[in-house]
Amino acid sequence: MRLVVDLNRCQGYAQCVFFAPDVFALHGEEALVYDPHPDEVQRERLARAVAACPVQAITAEGLDGTGETGETAAGTGEAVLHGR
Amino acid sequence: MAGDDFLRWLRREGRIVIVGASLAGLRAAETLRAEGFAGSLTLIGDEPYEPYDRPPLSKAVLLGKASPHHTELPRRREIDATWRLGVAATGLDTAAKRVRLADGDEVAYDRLLIATGVRARPWPRESEARLDGVFVLRTRDDAVRFRRRLDSSPGRVFVIGAGFTGSEIASACRERGIAVTVAERADAPLVGALGGVIGAVAGELQREHGVDLRTGVMVTALEGDAAGRVRAAHLSDGTSVETDVVVVSLGATRNTEWLAGSGLGAGPRGIACDAGCRAFDFRGIVTDDIFVAGDVARSPHPLFGYQFLSLEHWGNAVTQAETAAHNMISASSERRPHIWVPAFWSAQFGVNIKSVGVPGMGEQIMITQGSRAERRFVAAYGYQGRVIAAVSFDNARWLEFYQRLIETAAPFPPDFATVDRRAEGRAPMPADFPDPSLPTHGPTVTLSGYSPADRRLVFTPSRH
Structure with a gap:
């Protein structure tokens, strides 16, 4: 899976840190650091983090397994996530 | 057709x-x-x-x-x-x-x-730039090489240039417990992008985190040993610093x-x-x-x-x-015009720095919210009586509001009360940007009038 956070948009609400603590972390009060290439086991947590971001700053690929994005998309053809 | x-x-x-x-x-x-x-x-x-x-x-x-x-x-x-x-x-x-x-x-x-x-702008002297231990950081290959060197626990990392990249590198090294010296030609870090008032805060942040920050100096030479490894950096103030890693962060x-x-x-x-x-x-x-x-x-x-x-x-x-x-x-x-309001961020020394507008146009600056001493504030920049930019340290949620002020050419200094206004924010002060006729190493925004035949930009080091 791949992800990128638009840090111009991010306002440090830290919902992603709550939902996917192994992918996102706050560095200090509001600076976000994240793993742009998280492990597959993070899929469901990452999906929740993406959905929960109040400013919709997270773009992720390989989340729903539809193969809709990316010729080289990691994690296509896997289980479709519910609750998004 | x-x-x-x-x-x-x-x-x-x-x-x-x-x-x-x-x-x-x-x-x-x-x-x-x-x-x-x-x-x-x-x-x-x-x-x-x-x-x-x-x-x-x-x-x-x-x-x-x-x-x-x-x-x-x-x-x-x-x-x-x-x-x-x-x-x-x-x-x-x-x-x-x-x-x-x-x-x-x-x-x-x-x-x-x-x-x-x-x-990345390379170190200008090629023989010195080729020394083992001299890096730039822009591409994935650069990052692989530099990270490998950091993982081998160098004795000291010497950073040339305290723009955003140089400051972020210094921050990461300190967090990993590596000794860091930063040499900057201006009087503080980030001066080209944010001016001297904010640069002073950035300089305090560096020193508080144990960075050996040398300002108002230029690196005059990098010295290698017999095996071609960098061993010292020589400065314009006559001092030299022993180091086994040098990162050249002189902009792009x-x-x-x-x-x-x-x-x-x-x-x-x-x-x-x-x-x-x-x-x-x-x-x-x-x-x-x-x-x-x-x-x-x-x-x-x-x-x-x-x-x-x-x-x-x-x-x-x-x-x-x-x-x-x-x-x-x-x-x-x-067709549509590209009228995006400039914005960027940097994370260093645990502080989230964000900017909207064009700070480099600012003549004056006012700390409209919070306090510099607490490293948590918003500063508005004024240009000809209007708000032209704003910078936040750990106060990102307010920036959207300032973006509206910029977009609507709201008056500067702001004519309304702001949340958490302190004594230091009562009046504007000079934003303290360096004289543009002396180019600095790396403002993130460069401005110029339009000239169809581009004038050549010559790198002229300032004299201290």
Whole structure:
């Protein structure tokens, strides 16, 4: 899976840190650091983090397994996530 | 072909070539497909990698929280493109509409997007730049090499230049417990981008975190040992610092050399284009088939006196690419201007620094919220009686409000009360930017009037 956070948009609400603590972390009060290439086991947590971001700053690929994005998309053809 | 017929043909079976396969190139390609471009699409990139994100390379990667090999950008959609990666574009024939490649190939286009970006400015003395232990940090390969060296626990890292990248590197090293010396020509870090008032805060942050910060000095020489490894840096104040790692963070150079002789208005300051992202030729006539986006572009912005802005900003690359792509396949009445309000961020020493507007235009600054001593504040910049920019330290949520002030040319100093106003924020003070006639190493925003024949920008070190 791949992800990128638009840090111009991010306002440090830290919902992603709550939902996917192994992918996102706050560095200090509001600076976000994240793993742009998280492990597959993070899929469901990452999906929740993406959905929960109040400013919709997270773009992720390989989340729903539809193969809709990316010729080289990691994690296509896997289980479709519910609750998004 | 009449205009409408041509556009229909272009959208159905035209050839679009994008030179530059990084953030701007990828987002442009996605936008073209999203807007219905069904012709052939080719992306050319000099690096052998698919588009990857660079901001993590000086932050999460150095902290060991991300791999330098895995910052590839997520795709927004399928783009069905031909990728020519690992081969640089070396020339452009605008009459024949062909891009020449380093391997001798030529690629024909009907519409061209140039998004070749910038590269790290190397240490000017080549023999010293080649010493083992001397690094720059811009690309994935740079990050792999530098991270490997950091992982081997060097005795000291010496950073030349306290712009954003240099400061972020210093921050990551300190967090890893590595001794750091930072040498900066100005009187404080970040002065070129944010001015002396904010630079002073950034300098205190560095020293509090144990950085050996040397300001008002230049590095005069890098010294190597018999085996060709760097062992010391010599400074203009007569001192020298023993070090086994040197990182050269002297800003960036625009990748326009390959356009020499093409007739485009391209030079060391980038490629001039109109607000619709169409490139100017060197005569000042706008082209209609060549577009520009990202760090390499220089375009006029109505909010900032129609000055041509070069913005080496992540967000600019995304929005300018989207606008350029839209305009490439749209009739002139459907075209949009690129009027994105500049914005960027930096994380260093545990503080989230964000900016909107063009701080470099600021004559005055006012701490409108919070306090510098607490490292938590918003500062507004004023230019000719209006708000022109704002910077926040750990106060990002307010910036959107300041963006509205900038967009509406709200009066400066602000004529209303703000939350958490302190004594230090009662009155504006000079923003303290260096004299623009003495270029600094790396303001993230460079401003200039439009000149069709680009004047040469000469690097003139200031004297201290």
